[in-house]
Amino acid sequence: MTTSNLLVYLIALPLISSALLLILGRKADKWGHLLATLVSGSAFVIGVLEFFAMRSRSGDARPATQHIFTWMSVGSFQVDASLLLDQLSIAFVLLITGVGTLIHIYSIAYMSHDRDRRRFFAYLNLFIAAMLLLVLGDSYLNLYVGWEGVGLASYLLIGFWNQKPAYATAAKKAFVANRVGDVGLSLAIMIAFAQFGTVSFAGVKEHAHHASPAALTAIGAMLLLAAAGKSAQFPLQSWLGDAMAGPTPVSALIHAATMVTAGVYLITRSNFIFDASATAQLLVVIVGAITLLFGAIVGTAKDDIKKALAASTMSQIGYMILATGLGPIGYAFAIMHLITHGFFKAGMFLGAGSVMHGMDDEVNMRRFGGLARFMPITTVTFGLGYLAIIGVPPFAGFYSKDKIIETAFNAGGLKGILLGGAALLGAAITAFYMTRVVVLTFAGSKRWDDKAHPHESPALMWIPMAILAVGSVTSGFLLASGNAMVNWLQPIVDPHHHEHGEEFLKPIVVSTMAIVVVVLGVLAAIVKYRTVPVEAPTEVSVFTKAARKDLYQDSFNEAVLMRPGQKLTSGLLFTDKSIVDGAVKAVGFSLQTIAGWIRNLQNGFIRTYALVMLIGLLALIATVWVVTL
Amino acid sequence: MDISNYLYLSAILFTIGAVGVVVRRNAIVVFMCVELMLNATNLAFVTFSRIHGNLDGQVASFFTMVVAACEVVIGLAIIVTIYRSRRSASIDDASLLKR
Structure with missing residues (x-):
């Protein structure tokens, strides 16, 4: 362990900048975006410095810590606000600050016509700090603070244009779905505290291997619930599509590259719990496999370019979650896919933003078509991201996704075949829907109104896209060559260095299969979308209808959770009003009635009062007389 | 003469006063009846003082007289004020303190 004094600035700089921009208000309108971008860039520089410092150290000296202050100290229980930068965190720090800075730069141009651009940048910085x-954070409790912080930033940014009620509703939906996951995380922390008496990663890890299996499974399941909420995994995935209501840079940064991958981070960080509980691991792979197919199927039917990309994000994170459930080797591939996905998906979202920028905020792909001639740079950067996500060698997705498919097949037995088959099918559908997006948007003939004047975006927008496109091309090769990522993360996720058993399928076989299904998917999409009607056809199969409606996830949630919930609240309200309030009111009413009768005695005539007094006195005397008799 | 006759007289006077307070409407008469009740008590006090052979009852009767004097001053002032404002000394007219 090494100590570092720079870590706190990673969080403090964007946090202070965010507070400053919010407090100064309109006074900061002129330079707010510049400050925010500068701060985000500085955080990236610190991250790079720390990365090189870490590389120069070796072995156990690599992780760096910084103690900021003692947060709470109760008897023997102590929680410190301490930071831990290890091989896993640094990968995230570089991704968050790097992609974050590019998206800050992009947003300067993208949001230039918005009068609330400063507020937007304040929220972005808040997000960077929280993420x-x-x-x-070096304990679950510190992580929890950041976890809630990114939820808040996500809510604020989805509802950034909250003057539109639908957008405000989308923000609320995301927040509520996230809260369900957050409950899981807080329960996991509580179980960990009750079982182990500590909430720090190191402490829980120490206790994990002699803890009861039931406790570990419970913690694992709760952590998975948390991950499902934050990472839009089944069954909490319904919010991600609506979250596209936020400005496109937000979708790129928060809802594609960073925040939604927090669930993968959480599971990878808690690898000692999942490795010790086969049940929890099984739950993880089931959730991952379901979501990767779910997202892919939904992606095939969306006409809104951002929602199609959101469905794709859901599916790709499904791959990552699946990988994290596959044991020590899977974590490294999950993080590798997470980083390559961060590049190509953020790049494609920025490309979608660029298209919308040129097309008067039109998002319906049926109204695009033939944009390649008008937006050459966007087309190229988007195209590189496209090649990366479908997994064409030698682009990034090829290295990271094929590894996950391969690991899934090698999980052994029927489980391996099912998971590998699901991952392979997902790859085919991914190729299909991403080809559909590209064909509908950039190829074919023009289908837009004459009012629209598509044009290439300014340099401030295309330069970040180009950098991300370079990442989409190279990151996979860089991370995979010489098993760089696996070796880098090995001390964190595989400390005992597991030897892998028999390989079920050779890598070359898996790659060949993957390329074959990808080619099939691409060809199917090209054939199917040779002509595209401007209005979505209504005479479609039940499957298309279901996919258009997110496989009835919303209807399910409304029928099973929302309506019964509403019934329950109205029932409780009725009980409260009629029975509880009724009892209280009955007491009050009867007292009032009795008082009404007694009040008649008070007729205001002094002589009556005197008579009553006299009678009372006589009664008193009579009583005393009788008693003493 | 039997000393208990004073007590009977006191009781009779008190009863007359009490009945007067209850049945009469004229504030002045009611007031006089109250005075009558007070003096009936005084008589009882003094009688008991005599019976017990100490001065406690007599002292108490002085207190009663002082209180009665104060009461007369305030009571008459109230009656006069009410009469000035309402041109009536009937206590049934001054019944605003009802519900």
């Missing part, structure tokens, strides 16, 4: 706290 860095999430990945840098």
Whole structure:
């Protein structure tokens, strides 16, 4: 362990900048975006410095810590606000600050016509600070603060244009779905505290291997619930599509590259719990496999370019979650896919933003078509991201996704075949729906109104896209060559260095299969979308209808959770009003009635009062007389 | 003469006063009846003082007289004020303190 004094600035700088921009208000309108971008860039520089410092150290000296202050100290229980930068955190720090800075730069141009641009940047900085706290906290409690912080930033940014009620509702939906997950995380922390008496990663890890299996499974299941909420995994995935209501840079940064991957971070960080509980691991792979197919199927039917990309994000995170459930080797591949996905998906979202920028905020892909001639740079950067996500060699997705498919097949037995098959099918559908997005948007003939004047975006927008496109091309090769990522993360996720058993399928076989299904998917999409009607056809199969409606996830939630919930609240309200309030009111009413009768005695005539007094006195005397008799 | 006759007289006077307070409407008469009740008590006090052979009852009767004097001053002032404002000394008219 090494100590570092720089870590706190990673969080403090964006946090202070965010507070400053919010407090100064309109006074900061002129330079707010510049400050926010500068701060985000500085955080990236600190991250890079720390990365090189870490590389120069070796072995156990690599992780760096910084103690900020003692947060709470109760008897023998102590929680410190401490930061931990290890091989896993640094990968996230570089991704968050790097992609974050590019998206800050992009947003300067993208949001230039918005009068609330300063507020937007304040929220972005708040998000960067919270996300860095999430990945840098050295205990579950510190992580929880960041976890809630990114939820808040996400809510604020989805509802950034909350003058539109639908957008405000989308923000609320995301917040509520996230809260369900947050309950899981807080329960996991409580169980960990009750079982182990500590909430720090190191402490829980120490206790984990002699804890009861039931406790570990409970913690694992609760952590999975938390991850499902934050990472839009089944069954809490319904919020991600609506979250596209936020400005496109937000979708790129928060709802594609960073925040939604927090669930993968959480599971990878808690690897000692999942490795010790086969049940929890099984739950993780089931959730991952369901979501990767779910998202892919939904992605095939969306006409809104951002929602199609959101469905794709859901599916790709499904791959990552699946990988984290596959044991020590899976974690490294999950993080690798997370980083490559951060590049290509953020790049494609920024590309979608660029298209919307040129097309008067039109998002319906049926109204695009033939944009390649008008937006060459966007087309190229988007195209590189596209090649990366479908997994064409030598682009990034090829290295990271094929590894996950391969690991899934090698999980052994029927489980391996099912998971590998699901992952392979997902790859085919991914190729299909991403080809559909590209064909509908950039190829074919023009289908937009004459009012629209598509044009290439300014340099401030295309330069970040180009950098991310370079990442989409190279990151996979860089991370995979010489098993760089696996070796880098090995001390964190595989400290005992597991030897892998028999390989069920050779890598070359898996790659060949993956390329074959990808080619099939691409060809199917090209054939199917040779002509595209401007209005979505209504005479479609039940499957298309279901996919258009997110496989009835919303209807399910409304029928099973929302309506019974509403019934329950109205029932409780009725009980409260009629029975509880009724009892209280009955007491009051009867007292009032009795008082009404007694009040008649008070007729205001002094002589009556005197008579009553006299009678009372006589009664008193009579009583005394009788008693003493 | 039997000393208990004073007590009977006191009781009779008190009863007359009490009945007067209850049945009469004229504030002045009611007031006089109250005075009558007070003096009936005084008589009882003094009688008991005599019976017990100490001065406690006599002292108490002085207190009663002082209180009665104060009461007369305030009571008459109230009656006069009410009469000035309402041109009536009937206590049934001054019944605003009802519900």
